[in-house]
Amino acid sequence: MKLWVLGAVFIPLLGAAVNGIFLWITKKKAHLIAVPALFASCICSLVVLSKVLGGAHADFDLYLWIPVGKFVVPVGFLIDELSAVMLATVSFVAAWIHLYSIGYMEHETPRGYAKYFCWLNLFTFFMLLLVSANNFLLMFVGWEGVGLCSYLLIGYWYEKASAANAGMKAFVTTRLGDLGFMIGLFAIYKYYGSLMFANVFSHASILSSSLITVITLLLFVGAVGKSAQFPLYVWLPDAMEGPTPVSSLIHAATMVTAGVYMVARCHALYNLAPFSAEIVASIGAFTALFAATIALVNNDLKRVLAYSTISQLGYMFIGVGVGVYAAGIFHLFTHAFFKGLMFLTAGSVMHVLHGELNMQKMGGLIKKMPITGWTFVVGALAISGIPPFSGFWSKDEILAGAFFHGHPVVWIVGTFTAFLTAFYMFRLIFLTFFGKPRDAHLYEMAHESPPVMTIPLIVLAIGSALAGFFALGPHGGIVGFLNKTLGETVAHGKEAAGVGHLLLIISVAMGVLGIALAYSMYIRRVPDPVVMARTLRPIYTLLYNKYYVDEVYFAFIINPLVGGSRYVLWKFMDVAIIDGVVNGIGRLCRLVGSGVRQFQTGYIPDYVWMILVGAVVIYWIGILF
C-alpha cells in the first residue's frame, strides 16, 4: 500500500525533475518521460483504489518534515475512500490529458515543449500531494504548488501580453483566497494545537461552535479563490489564455476542484458549523446560476466552457454545503470526465482551426471532425443531466440532497440552472458542429485531429457516458463507498422514494427542455436569437458584458489600488523613500566593498596589523561586558 501511494504521488515529480534538469536533452522527446510517468502514477492510484475497495486504509508518515519544538509536521499520507477516489480521478484524467498534449503541443519550440511537460508533471504531483496529504500543512504545499503551476501554465505563451496578464490575475486572485486559507490554518494550529487531520477531526468538537464557524469560513475563503466561486471567480475565464489541455486538466478537471475536496475533507468541522455550511451552499447555488447566465450569450468556445466550469463547481459546493459530501465528490468525479473531455474537444477544434474560438464563425464542423463532434455531444449530454449519462446521476444526487436536507430554494436554483446548462451547452454544439458553415475559409481548414488526440477523447467520452453507473453498485455504489469516510448518516433515498422520483423527472425534463429550446433557436431560428437579443437588449447587454463584474472590480478595487500604488506607494514610497534607501544602501555597499578592499592589500604585515587591532578591540568588548 505504502509503496503504491508513494509511487502514485512521486513518479510525476520524478518525471518533472528529469524533464526539468535535462530540458536540453529531452527537448521534443519530453513526452517519452512525462506521459509514461503519468500512466505509471495512474496504475499505482488504481491499485491503491482497489486496495481501499477491499477495505484497506492507511495513514503513514514518510518522515518528519518540520520538527521544531512542539510544532511537528510530517510528510505523511492519508489514504481513505475520499483520497483514493481523488487520486484515481486526478491521475486517470491527467494521464489521458498528458497523452493528448503530445498532439496539441506539437508545434511548440523544443524547449517550450519540454518545459510544458515538466510543468504539467509537476502540477500533477502537487495535485496528488494535495489530495493525499495527512495534514493541513502538506495539503497547503500541494495547494500552493498547483497554484504556482497554474500560473506558469496560464502564462505559457508569456510573450503574449494577455496570457501573461491572465497568469498574473489568476495568481493574485487566488492569493486573496489563500490568505484566508492560511489564517484558517493558523487558527487551527492555535486552537487545536495540531495540523494533523487525524488529531483535528477526532477532536473537532472541543472548540466552541462560533470558533469553528470562523475557522471553516476562513478555509472556505481559500476554496472560493481556488475553486473560482463568486466573488473571486474572475480569474478562471481569463485563465483560458493557457494551452487548452491545461484548461482541461487544471481549470476544469482537477485544480479548481481542490476547494470542494478541502471542504469534504474538513466535513467534521463543517458538520459542527451549520452557518458556514449554509454559506457554502448559498455561494455555490448563487455562483451556479450566475455563471450559467453569463454562459448563455458568450461566443467564445472556451469561455463558455469556463463559465460552465464555474457553474458546475457551484453545484459541487451545493453538495458539500448541504451536507451530502459524497454527492459533491461524486459530481467532482463525473465532472472531471465530461468537462475534461469538452475542453479537449474544444482544443481539438482550436488546433485544426489555428486558434479560432469564435463560435459564430463555425458551424457544421461535425462532418469534418466526427470524433471530436460526437464525443463533445456525449459530454454535453452528460453535463445536461440526460440519463444514463454520468452527469445525470451526480447532479441528481446533489439536487435530491439539497431538497431533502431542507434547502428548497437551493433546489429550485439548481434545477433552473440545469435548464440553463442544457441550453447553453447545446447552443454551443449547434453553433459549432451543426447547421451551415458560416465561414467557408475556416470550414475548409477543418479536418479531424490525429489519433494521439482523438484516443483520449474517446476514452474520456466513454468515461463521461458510463461513470454514472458507479452510483448503482452494491451498498449505495460510489456514494455509499465515499460515505464510509464522509459519514453522512441521513439516508434520504428510502423515506421519500416517490418524491425522489418526481424530482428526478423534473430535473431531466429541465435538461430536455433546454436542449429543445437550443435546437429550436439555433437550428430552426424560432425564435431567432438575433431578434431576441435585440428585444431583450438590456438583459443581453448585461449578460454579454458579464454583469460588468470585471469593470466593477476595476472601478472600485483595482483602479483605486493602482492609483494609490502609483501616487502614494510608487512615486512617494518607492521612488522617494525606498529607492532612496536602496540606492543609498547600494552606494553604501559599494563604499563598504571598497572599504574592505582597502584592507585587502595582499601584504602580510597589513594583515598582521588587522589581527592585532581586532584582538585589542574584542578584548575591550569582552572586558566592558
Add this chain to the structure above:
Amino acid sequence: MSVQMLSVSIRPLLPVIVLLVTGMMVLFMDAFGAEGRESHYGYLGLAGLAIAGWLAFKMWGTHSLSFAHTLITDKLSIITSLIYFLIAGLTILFSPGYLRQEERNLAEYYALILFAVVGLVFMTSAQHLVLFFVGLEVLSISLYALAGFVRQRDLCNEAALKYLFLGGFASAILLMGMAFIYSVTGSLYFQDVARYVIHSHPSVALLLGIVLVLVGFFFKVSAAPFHAWAPDVYGGAPAPVAGFMATAAKVAVFGVMLRFLGMAVYPLKVHWIAVVTVVSVASMVIGNFAALRQDNIKRLLAYSSIAHAGYALVGVAAASRQGGAAVLFYMLAYSLMNLGAFGVVSLVGRKGERYVKISDYAGLAAKHPVLAAAMAICFFSLAGVPGTAGFMGKFYVFASGVRAGQIPLVVIAVLNSAVAAYYYLRVVYMMYMEEPKEEYVFTIHPAAVIALVIIVIGIFQLGLIPGGVLSASYSSFAWFMS
C-alpha cells in the same frame, strides 16, 4: 573518574592509527612502487578513511577519557571525526582528475590529507589545550604544504607562504592566550579551568587569555577581522585543497570552540558572548559585502565562507545545547555545499585554473546540464533556499539564537542572508540565463561525479530529512545546561 578509564587503552585512537598507517603506506608504497600508480593511493586513502569511519562509528555512544585525561572520546569527537572522514573522502574523490590535469599527480598529496585528518581528530578530542594545539599544528603544517602543492603556479606559492606566516602568527597568539590561562588557573585541562572559573572572580589576565585563544579560533575559521588571509589563500590554493581547508578546519575549530566555551569558561559567558556577537556581525557584514563585488569565483567562495562563519557564530553566541547542535548541523551542511562548489570550480577551471571568473560560467547549463545543476544546488543551498541543507542549517542556528534572546543578532543575520542571495544567485543566473561563450571542453573524472552525487544527495537529505543528524548533534552537547 574510575581507574579503568584511566588505564592506557589505545582503543579510542584506533581510527587515528588506521589513518596514520594508511598515510605511511601511501608514502612507502610510492617510494618503492611503480610509476604512474599515484591515483591508486587516493583509493587506498579512501579505504583507510572508510575503515577509520567504521571504527569511529562503532564507538558511538561510548564515553571515555584516556591518556592522562587529555583525550576524550564522546559523541562530539565521534560525530566530528565522521564529518572529517567524509570531507577528506570527498576531497580525495575530486583530486585524481585535478592532479593529473595539473601534472602534479603525487602520492604525497593523499598522505598529507590523511595526516591533516589525524590532526583534526586530535583537535576535537582534546580535553587539554596543549593536545588541541598539537592537533592544530599537525593540521596546519599539512595544509601549508597542500596549499602550495601546485608549485609551478605563483598564486599557489603565494597562498602557501601567506598561510604559513599568518598561521604562525595566529598560533603564537593562541599560545600566548594559553599561557595567560595557565598563569591564572594553573592548568590547561578544560575541567580544571572550569573549576577555577566557577570559584573565583574573573581577572583581567584570564579574560585576556580567553580572548587571545578565541582570536586563534577566529583566525582558523576565518572570522572577521581575522579573515584577511582567507581570500588570498583560498583564491591561490588548488581548488580541491581550498575546499578541504574551508570546510574541515572550520568544523574542527567550531567543535573545539564549543567545547572550550561550553565546558571550560561557560560561567564567563557574558564576556565571551559579547565577543562572539561582535565577531559574528563583523564576519557576516564583511564577508557578504565584499563578496558582492567579486568576479573571481574562488574569492567569492572565500568571502562567502567568512560570512558563513559569521552565521555559525550566531549559534555559538546562543551559548546553549540547541545552539551547539545547530552549529554542528550547520557545519556539516556548509561542508557539503562548499566542497561541491569548490569541486565544480576545480573542474571548470581546467589546467592552471584559468577559468575561475564568474563570467566563465556563462551558459554552462546548456553544455553541462548535470554539472550546472549540481553547482546550482550547492549555490541554492549556500543561499539558504528551503529544501536544501543550507536552509535547515540557517534555520536551526537562527532559531537557537532567537531562543537565547539574541534577536538583534538574528535580525542582522537574516538581513545578511538576503544580501548574500544576490551574489549566489548571480552565479546561477550566469549558468542558466546567459548564452554559452565557449564549448566547455574538459574531462570530468568519474570519481568527481561520484563525489558530486554524494554531495547533492547529502544536501537534499539534510534539507528535507534533517531529523536524524539533528538529534545526533543535539546529543553531542550534553555539557550545556540548557
